[in-house]
Amino acid sequence: VAETLELLRRLTDAGVEFVVIGGVAAVAYGSPVTTDDVDLCAPMAKENVVKILVALADVEPRWRMRPDLPVVKPDDSYLGQLKNVYLRTRLGPLDVLGEIPGVCGYEEAAAKAVVMDFDGVACKVIDMETLIAAKRVAGRPHDLRTIEFLEHIKRQG
Amino acid sequence: MSSEAPSTQDPAVLRSLDTIRTDATGRIDLEQLAHRLSLTPGQRLAENDRFARFVSVVQTAGGRARGGNT
Numbered sequence: 001v002a003e004t005l006e007l008l009r010r011l012t013d014a015g016v017e018f019v020v021i022g023g024v025a026a027v028a029y030g031s032p033v034t035t036d037d038v039d040l041c042a043p044m045a046k047e048n049v050v051k052i053l054v055a056l057a058d059v060e061p062r063w064r065m066r067p068d069l070p071v072v073k074p075d076d077s078y079l080g081q082l083k084n085v086y087l088r089t090r091l092g093p094l095d096v097l098g099e100i101p102g103v104c105g106y107e108e109a110a111a112k113a114v115v116m117d118f119d120g121v122a123c124k125v126i127d128m129e130t131l132i133a134a135k136r137v138a139g140r141p142h143d144l145r146t147i148e149f150l151e152h153i154k155r156q157g
Numbered sequence: 158m159s160s161e162a163p164s165t166q167d168p169a170v171l172r173s174l175d176t177i178r179t180d181a182t183g184r185i186d187l188e189q190l191a192h193r194l195s196l197t198p199g200q201r202l203a204e205n206d207r208f209a210r211f212v213s214v215v216q217t218a219g220g221r222a223r224g225g226n227t
Contacts, residue, residue: 002211024212028219033212036205037189063174064188084175086188092208093189116218125222140184 003091004038007056009121011040014055018042019109019124020116021100023146025131028116031149034142037093041126043106044098046080052087052096053079059089102137103130128154 011018019042020028023035042048053061053074061072064086072087085096099105113124126134132150135143178187193201 002214003207004211005214024215027212027215028222030216030219030223033209036208038211065176065178066173067188078171081171082175086175086177088188088192092204093192114222116215116222118218119214 005118005121007038007089007091007094008118008123010055011052012121012123014051016042016051016055017048017106017110018096019106019113019126021097021109021126021131021134022095023142025126026135026146026150028125029128029131029150030153031146034146037095040094040096041100041106041109042085042096042098044080044082044085049079049082049085050074052085056087056089056091056094059091061087061089061094064088064093064095100126100130100134103133 008020018040020038021041022039023031023033024038027033027035042052053072053076057074063069063072067088083098085094087094087096100109103109109126109130110124112127112130114127115122116125128150132147132154135147135150179185180187193204196204
């Protein structure tokens, strides 16, 4: 199984709340590949962040931006104080955002999300309209290119 | 490699965990780039292949969700 799919399987099995966002969501809607990692939006409440760390405990999660720090443990006291969680694990990187910048928070994204089955791993995926809005806010060249594809796909119905 | 956990009393340390470190344009994830450059060309291709397998699963799932054939 692809390592990234295994990451998602672990999170769903652990009962982590999350929505798939970013380039992977765009790929799910039919956009050509413009990503090499998986981005999620999830509540940053300590309970949910701890679930993430429990699910990944045996794949050496480290802070992506601070690889000098020890492996992150589920009982680290500061886990409920973060706005985002950027990890690197033996299964690959995992970026978890507490909100979709400039667009909406987790609850709204989850309420509008579409459930897709990734080889037996049922995941909420951000709806296309919110994804387009998020890409517009991000505004990088590949985001704008992705919007062009998504708008075209939307017009095709 | 430090053996110290970040101080919860230091907001700067916490911000260093939850803020992407980018170049001046804000578009280049410097940690991701450094990771890629730390790999051999063969390892980079292997990572791409692994992610491509995941992307194939996502494309198939998306196609089903849209009522397509893939």
